[in-house]
Amino acid sequence: MATFNKILLTGINGQVGHALYPKLQSLGEVVALDRSQLDLSKPDHIRDVVRQTKPDLIINPAAYTAVDKAESEPELAYAINGTAPGILAEEAAKLNALLVHYSTDYVFDGTKTTPYTELDETNPLSVYGASKLAGEKAIQEVGANHLIFRTSWVYGAYGKNFMRTILRLAAERDSLNIVADQFGAPTSTESIADATITALHAWDGTQRGVYHLVNTGETSWHGFALEIIRQYGEIAQKKNLAKLKSTVENVVGITTAEYPTPAHRPANSKMSTEKFMSTFKTELAPWELALRSTVTHLATFSVENH
Ligand SMILES: NC(=O)C1=CN([C@@H]2O[C@H](COP(=O)(O)OP(=O)(O)OC[C@H]3O[C@@H](n4cnc5c(N)ncnc54)[C@H](OP(=O)(O)O)[C@@H]3O)[C@@H](O)[C@H]2O)C=CC1
Numbered sequence: 389m390a391t392f393n394k395i396l397l398t399g400i401n402g403q404v405g406h407a408l409y410p411k412l413q414s415l416g417e418v419v420a421l422d423r424s425q426l427d428l429s430k431p432d433h434i435r436d437v438v439r440q441t442k443p444d445l446i447i448n449p450a451a452y453t454a455v456d457k458a459e460s461e462p463e464l465a466y467a468i469n470g471t472a473p474g475i476l477a478e479e480a481a482k483l484n485a486l487l488v489h490y491s492t493d494y495v496f497d498g499t500k501t502t503p504y505t506e507l508d509e510t511n512p513l514s515v516y517g518a519s520k521l522a523g524e525k526a527i528q529e530v531g532a533n534h535l536i537f538r539t540s541w542v543y544g545a546y547g548k549n550f551m552r553t554i555l556r557l558a559a560e561r562d563s564l565n566i567v568a569d570q571f572g573a574p575t576s577t578e579s580i581a582d583a584t585i586t587a588l589h590a591w592d593g594t595q596r597g598v599y600h601l602v603n604t605g606e607t608s609w610h611g612f613a614l615e616i617i618r619q620y621g622e623i624a625q626k627k628n629l630a631k632l633k634s635t636v637e638n639v640v641g642i643t644t645a646e647y648p649t650p651a652h653r654p655a656n657s658k659m660s661t662e663k664f665m666s667t668f669k670t671e672l673a674p675w676e677l678a679l680r681s682t683v684t685h686l687a688t689f690s691v692e693n694h
């Protein structure tokens with residue numbers, strides 16, 4: 389079982405960073421930094437911070453994640469998602485540290501009909517996807533010890549995400565229109581954080597590489613929205629919480645063409661988790677189950693705070 393002395397965690401205020409922080413305490417001393425303490429758009433600053441901290445494990449969930457905005461801000465997206473991971477890898481190599489990095493289903497073009505494996509060809513459709521792919525390649529070129537976890541459709545009780553957007557919109561509006569022809573796997577921040585900890589416990593220096601780390605099963609964004617509203621409705625009824633204005637009957641499935649956005653998104657971003665599960669001898673939960681525990685947490689939390 390691997391042990392670590394000092395863990396440098398980036399993006400502490402992001403969804404995944406926030407979920408990782410408490411769970412990492414069991415592995416070693418955690419130095420958790422936000423954007424003001426470690427700005428990934430500044431290469432020299434990254435080098436200084438890593439050299440001062442001297443970690444033997446670097447975990448990098450920080451990223452430029454505004455998919456549509458990236459289309460008009462490609463330089464910044466590439467600096468944070470493409471260049472910074474390579475610099476972290478160079479510094480990790482000098483310290484003989486392990487770098488854990490996160491990437492995305494948007495590295496694929498979505499033309500495959502079955503789940504993508506780690507051996508499938510990438511072909512990003514968006515600046516965000518291309519910048520994340522550049523980050524993967526930069527890390528691989530350096531040759532430091534690394535684990536790159538490609539995940540998808542990330543949501544949690546904390547932060548900015550599709551689940552929270554849907555719950556907000558469903559509380560405000562009588563009906564919602566949601567894209568029903570893009571398929572993938574919603575993945576909870578808790579599942580990502582737990583799976584990361586499991587992989588780190590199992591790390592023995594031989595498992596370097598790219599892994600698909602998502603909750604199992606698949607749905608469309610429309611299917612995801614329906615399940616969010618259905619599950620929240622159930623819990624809200626039990627706990628006497630305010631009802632949503634939009635119920636499952638008035639969540640309408642639409643096509644991608646009917647919801648124009650600056651960035652193109654893959655029609656299929658299902659990813660096979662076989663490599664992750666067999667390498668790290670663990671299971672990943674079905675997405676509906678992971679959603680259930682997140683929605684339950686959210687409902688409990690909102691009861692405690694009102
Ligand atoms: N969200 C999703 O649906 C998916 C995410 N991923 C990947 O998973 C990882 C985690 O994503 P997630 O937690 O959702 O992302 P979030 O957008 O929730 O968090 C990203 C964090 O990165 C920080 N950040 C942005 N720019 C900089 C910078 N210049 N320097 C330092 N920090 C910066 C943000 O800081 P601040 O809080 O100050 O804005 C934020 O805290 C990322 O690599 C992402 O690409 C993969 C698939 C799906």
Ligand SMILES: Cc1cn([C@H]2C[C@H](O)[C@@H](COP(=O)(O)OP(=O)(O)O[C@H]3O[C@@H](C)C(=O)[C@@H](O)[C@H]3O)O2)c(=O)[nH]c1=O
Pocket residue numbers: 453454455492493494539540541542549550553564565566567570609647653
């Ligand atoms: C809010 C809303 C979204 N949509 C659609 C737009 C889009 O196709 C889909 C999801 O919307 P989002 O804005 O959450 O999508 P997006 O920001 O593209 O989500 C992506 O984020 C990056 C960081 C990733 O890495 C991906 O895995 C993925 O999670 O739902 C609707 O159809 N109706 C709506 O009311």
Ligand SMILES: [Mg+2]
Pocket residue numbers: 453454455
């Ligand atoms: Mg988004």
